[in-house]
Amino acid sequence: MNLLEAQNLTKRFGGLAAVNDVSFAVPVSQWLGIIGPNGAGKSTLFSLLGGQTRPTSGTIRLAGEDVTRATPHQRFKNGLGRSFQxxxxxxxxxxxxxxxxxxxxxxxxxxxxxxxxxxxxxxxxxxxxxxxxxxxxxxxxxxxxxxxxxxxxxxxxxxxxxxPRLLLLDEPNVGLTSAECDDLLGRVRKVAHDVTVVFVAHDMEMVLGWSHRVLVMHFGEVIADESPEQLLHNEVVGEVYLGTRTGEDDAGTH
Ligand SMILES: Nc1ncnc2c1ncn2[C@@H]1O[C@H](COP(=O)(O)OP(=O)(O)OP(=O)(O)O)[C@@H](O)[C@H]1O
Ligand SMILES: [Mg+2]
Structure with missing residues (x-):
């Protein structure tokens, strides 16, 4: 069973599609890591999932229930957890x-x-x-x-x-050494062993180490949705992280 389903999620800020037609599903107990360069739309996607921001279009289902228009508090009652800063x-x-x-x-x-x-x-x-x-x-x-x-x-x-049934973690490793971060996530896994986790992080090693599956975002779109093992061999993702891939606007114009 999928605990979380995002379908064709789009969030526009004026002319910018910060999240552009994003779809994915997270089965119960899976840990999904989200990575992508600065400005890729990761935090915007998180705000959509948490209910702090409403999507321009698309739907979000939590445990089978459409929560696209639900407030953060209603989502909490539906099993959504977030870390309190x-x-x-x-x-x-x-x-x-x-x-x-x-x-x-x-x-x-x-x-x-x-x-x-x-x-x-x-x-x-x-x-x-x-x-x-x-x-x-x-x-x-x-x-x-x-x-x-x-x-x-x-x-x-x-x-x-x-x-919670679903835990959203935005950059849980910030300010921690990798050993401290491993300790922290290890405790999550131990205390809440069947919780479903969606987390954002910039540290590739940590994402690869802790995710069952990784979503790579770039210019608001999902450019890869695969296992850490597959990701290591994904050339497009490698190019994004080496900075050799240009934006859509530049493509073919030079
Ligand atoms: N409230 C907002 N109003 C207007 N534009 C926004 C808003 N929030 C985000 N954006 C724009 O949307 C795009 C995606 O931003 P977002 O913060 O989601 O990226 P990110 O992947 O979390 O980046 P980072 O890795 O730097 O945290 C950026 O171009 C950003 O400037
Ligand atoms: Mg962010």
């Missing part, structure tokens, strides 16, 4: 209270309610903190008191504590 957290609310909110939200989401009712909130919170190696922080500590690596762990801990 540290800057979007409540400055005066402790880390433990943030985790408590996320755990409560997951209990409320009846469709995917976990069978943990008898274990109590406190146990769940402790379990989240220890799975993400955050159990060493003081119970009153605020997000701003965390190290950068701990902040990224908290962001993902909160996203996953709400028990």
């Amino acid at each position: 540290i800057t979007s957290l409540f400055a005066g609310l402790s880390i433990v209270d943030h985790v408590a909110l996320a755990v409560r939200a997951s209990h409320r989401r009846s469709l995917i309610r976990r069978s943990l009712a008898d274990r109590g909130l406190r146990g769940d919170i402790q379990q989240v903190l220890s799975a993400w190696d955050l159990d060493g922080v003081a119970s009153s500590a605020l997000p701003s008191e965390l190290s950068y690596g701990e902040q990224r762990r908290l962001e993902l801990a909160l996203a996953i504590a709400s028990n």
Whole structure:
């Protein structure tokens, strides 16, 4: 079953098609990496999937349901998770209270309610903190008191504590060493082993290492949709990354 389906998605900004007729499907539990040069349309595609931006045309289905016009909150109720940037957290609310909110939200989401009712909130919170190696922080500590690596762990801990079916990660490796990033994604895989993940990253090695499938974007279009192994032998993609391919506008005019 496909958890996510994008069909003929287009987003125009004036005369520019930032996302141009993009179609793809992501089966349950697959990790899809999205790469492409600056300005390729990756973040715009993410905003369309997350519901922050409405497409000019095309449809998005989440778990079989058309969510093209749904708000981010409606998509959340349908199983969409996103990582909360540290800057979007409540400055005066402790880390433990943030985790408590996320755990409560997951209990409320009846469709995917976990069978943990008898274990109590406190146990769940402790379990989240220890799975993400955050159990060493003081119970009153605020997000701003965390190290950068701990902040990224908290962001993902909160996203996953709400028990999403689909997790969207925009450049999860930013600011982390590759070892820290591997640790972070390894925790995602361990804590939420059947979650479907769509992520954007510039680091080719990381994308190849963590994706079952890779979508390559260029000038708003998908120019490759294949396995990491196939991608290594894709000449067009190689040209895009070596910068020898010109834009459509230039083609044939010189
Ligand atoms: N809100 C907007 N209004 C107008 N143009 C936009 C808007 N958002 C993005 N664009 C344009 O759409 C194109 C795609 O941008 P987008 O940010 O999606 O690329 P990206 O692949 O995420 O790039 P990067 O790797 O630099 O993050 C760019 O030409 C950008 O200038
Ligand atoms: Mg971007």
